[in-house]
Amino acid sequence: MKNLPITNRERFFADNDLIVSKTDLKGRITYANQTFLAIADYKEQEVLGQPHSLIRHPDMPRSVFKLLWDTLQNGQEIFAYVKNRAKNGDHYWVIAHVTPSKNAQGKVIGYHSNRRVPDRQILDEIIIPLYRSLLEIEQSSDRKAGLEKSYSKLTTILHDHGLAYDEFIANLMRKAG
Known part of the structure; x- marks a missing residue:
């Protein structure tokens, strides 16, 4: 991945904007809608065919x-x-809903993501500290071991709460709603 700036x-x-992309x-x-292009500061021809990780922020575990x-x-x-990175290095937070896209025969042919404005309190009190701790774990070892340790920590947290990740997030969204 390119060494892009961080501002x-x-x-x-x-709140009523919806960021949409398909892969x-x-x-x-x-596909990327105009809201995606505007917030990420890209032109359509710059993103089509590119990996979605183009907007990945390095703070994301x-x-x-x-x-x-x-x-x-x-x-x-x-x-x-998810914390994403705009072209110039600015960042923006989203709550993403990602689903497999299927053809008429039910075969997965890609993915569809809708992103909305996340609840700020949940970000500040739960998500940012959690992601910071996961990232620290990832950076404390070599790349492969760091990912394994961070993933283990994440799944342990979920297990301790008796929840799958999507249930954990859904519970947070209900609290915000």
Whole structure:
């Protein structure tokens, strides 16, 4: 991945805005709506065919993406809080709802993601501290071992709460709602 800038400036979008993108099975962008392009500060031709990780912020723990991809590859939908990076290095938080896209025969042919404004209190009190701790674990070892340790920590937290990740997120969303 390119060594893109980080500005530590947060961008915001309106509560009624919906960021939408679609990818193929390998995570390459096949569609991005105008809200996506505006907040990420890209032109459509810059994102089409590119990996969705183009907007991945380095503060995001890889263990969350592992959980996301494992869930999607099992044919299930997932909700996740995600910190994304705009082209210039600014960041923005979303609550993402990602679902497998299927053809008429029921075969998964890609993924569809809708992203909304997340609840700020949940971000500040739960998600940001959790993600910071997972990222510290990932960075404390080599890349592979760090991911394994972080993923283990994440799944232990969920197990201790008796919840799958999407249930954990859904509970947080209900508290916010």
